[in-house]
Amino acid sequence: MRSRTSNRKQNESGVDAEIGHRLIEVKIGVAALRSVRMGLMQLAYAMADRPGSEGFLVLPDVAVTRERLESEWRLAASILRPELLDRLNLCIGDQADFIGIPRNPDPDAQRVLSQVVAEVRPHAGAGQTRGDAAFVVLKILLHHWLTDGKPVTTDWLARTSGYSYPTIASVLHSLGSLIERQSDRRLRLRWFSREEFARLMAVSDRARATIRFADRSGQPRSPESHIRRLQELDPPRLAIGGVPGAKHYFRDLDLVGIPRLDLSQHCPRRHLDVGFIEKLDPALKRIEDPLEPATVVVHAIRHADPLFTPREDGLQWADPVECLLDLHEARLETQATRFLEALQRNRPATS
Numbered sequence: 001m002r003s004r005t006s007n008r009k010q011n012e013s014g015v016d017a018e019i020g021h022r023l024i025e026v027k028i029g030v031a032a033l034r035s036v037r038m039g040l041m042q043l044a045y046a047m048a049d050r051p052g053s054e055g056f057l058v059l060p061d062v063a064v065t066r067e068r069l070e071s072e073w074r075l076a077a078s079i080l081r082p083e084l085l086d087r088l089n090l091c092i093g094d095q096a097d098f099i100g101i102p103r104n105p106d107p108d109a110q111r112v113l114s115q116v117v118a119e120v121r122p123h124a125g126a127g128q129t130r131g132d133a134a135f136v137v138l139k140i141l142l143h144h145w146l147t148d149g150k151p152v153t154t155d156w157l158a159r160t161s162g163y164s165y166p167t168i169a170s171v172l173h174s175l176g177s178l179i180e181r182q183s184d185r186r187l188r189l190r191w192f193s194r195e196e197f198a199r200l201m202a203v204s205d206r207a208r209a210t211i212r213f214a215d216r217s218g219q220p221r222s223p224e225s226h227i228r229r230l231q232e233l234d235p236p237r238l239a240i241g242g243v244p245g246a247k248h249y250f251r252d253l254d255l256v257g258i259p260r261l262d263l264s265q266h267c268p269r270r271h272l273d274v275g276f277i278e279k280l281d282p283a284l285k286r287i288e289d290p291l292e293p294a295t296v297v298v299h300a301i302r303h304a305d306p307l308f309t310p311r312e313d314g315l316q317w318a319d320p321v322e323c324l325l326d327l328h329e330a331r332l333e334t335q336a337t338r339f340l341e342a343l344q345r346n347r348p349a350t351s
Contacts, residue, residue, distance in 0.1 A: 014046050015055075017116045022054050023047060024113065026120040029061045033072050034164060036064065036090070040076045044084050055088040056105065060117055062092055066101075073101050135207040136161050136303045137171040138200055141179075141189050143307060143321045146343045149350035151186035162268050162304030197340075204325050207302060211272055212294040217283035220295055223261040226280060230263075231314040235276040237266040239308045241299070241318030242326040243335070248311075249320050250342045253335070261296045262326040264318040266306035274298055299326070 017024040023046050025039050036059070043055035062069070069090060077085055091098040091105060091113060098105055098113055105113060140160050144152060157168050172179055172187070180190040215221070227240065239245075242262030247253055265272055277284050277296065284296055299322070301307075307319035318326075320343055327336035 015043060016120055019112050019116070021050075021052055022056060022109065022112060023050065024056045024058060024116045026058045026060065026117055028120070030059050030064060032164065033064060033068060036069065036072050037076070040072075040080075040088065040090070043088060044080055047084055047087060053087065054109075055084075056091055056109070056113060057089070058091045058093075058098070058113055058117055060093065066092065066099075070101055132203075132207045132302055133161070133163050133167045134171050134174065135200065135203045136163065137168060138175065138196075139321055140303055140307075142192055142200070143319055145189040145192060146320060146347055149188070149348045151180075151182045151184075151188045153186050160303060160305045160307075162302075201325065201328055205329070207300075208325070209272055209300040210329070211274055211298045212287050212290075212292075213274075213277060213284040213296045213298075214287045214292060215281070215283050215295045216285045220283070221281055223258040223295075226261050226296060227315075229280055230276075233276060233279055234314055237306070238276070239264045239266075239301075239306070239316040239318040239322075240311065241323045242297075242330065243332070245318050245320075245323035246327060246335070246339045248309075248317050249323065250339065250346075253338055253342060259332070260294050260330060262318075262323075262330070263296065263298045264301050264306075264308075264322050265298055266301045266308070268302050268304055272298055272300050297326075297329075 015023050015025040017026075023043060025043050027035055027039050030036060036057070039057045043057055047053050047055045059069075069092070073090055076088075080088070089103060089105060090101040092101075093099055098110055137157060140157065144150075154165060154168055154172075157163075158165055161168065163171075178190055178192075178196065179187050181187045223244070227244070230238070230240075240262070241264050242260065243258045245262070267273065274286075277298075280296070287294060301318075301322070306316075307322075308316035309319070311317050320339075324336060324339055324343070327333075327339060
């Protein structure tokens with residue numbers, strides 16, 4: 001079995017593992033049918049791009065009864081095309097003997113599924129957690145407030161964030177008067193103060209699961225040269241943030257020099273995949289000391305919609321709020337303040 005983090009093909013398939021012709025998605029401790037439904041749809045989309053593939057949705061520690069799972073399978077069967085349905089399977093268990101709906105996997109598939117579950121299980125908490133929801137929802141609301149300003153529905157928030165309706169409702173309740181509610185039940189931020197931004201910053205490091213790298217060669221490459229190399233490598237789900245990102249959104253900002261390269265990787269349900277760093281620059285080594293200056297920093301984007309903007313020379317731009325968080329984390333306080341002021345000045349006028 002090939003490593004999830006070293007196999008680029010797996011990453012591009014959008015599921016937890018791609019082993020030969022098998023696409024495997026693992027959801028630990030599922031307690032709601034919504035997760036099952038999303039997993040089946042995700043596999044179906046991946047299978048549609050890979051003719052002849054088989055899809056396995058594996059549910060270790062599932063808290064939903066088999067009767068309800070079979071009912072959900074019948075619902076999926078009424079929607080999916082027969083040629084996809086015939087190659088799709090839902091599996092319960094996490095040992096060597098999986099029970100399948102509608103069919104049990106063969107012995108070879110049983111072995112592969114056991115290996116994948118064993119690898120995924122230690123990282124089950126690496127993606128979205130309920131504790132991250134407050135950060136993700138507030139960040140999305142702030143992004144929308146700065147770039148659009150119009151009220152949104154709770155359903156839009158759920159789709160953009162990747163969190164369930166009850167979780168969204170709980171976060172909105174905790175935000176209190178910060179949320180302006182419309183008569184049609186749409187909502188938006190009423191304002192955004194420095195105190196609220198400080199609250200966002202306080203949890204951003206954990207929610208973004210930042211990994212930092214420093215040059216150990218003694219002759220560090222410039223951030224600009226790293227960007228050029230990244231354009232050649234074109235790793236998936238990656239965007240440029242920090243100073244270059246801020247200058248992309250407001251070219252007149254007085255942001256001189258790039259002290260480090262901030263990158264954002266879209267990984268809503270997985271660990272950060274930093275396998276591309278070795279190809280980017282072998283001299284870059286991971287550092288744990290938060291006070292040691294970093295050359296390249298990678299941040300996790302946990303919301304379902306990454307909010308990235310296409311970039312002319314390849315790769316993408318991280319969203320403006322992500323760039324703002326990068327500036328603060330890099331202790332570029334003056335630049336961050338100017339950037340935030342520019343974002344607020346250029347907010348769309350809304351009634």
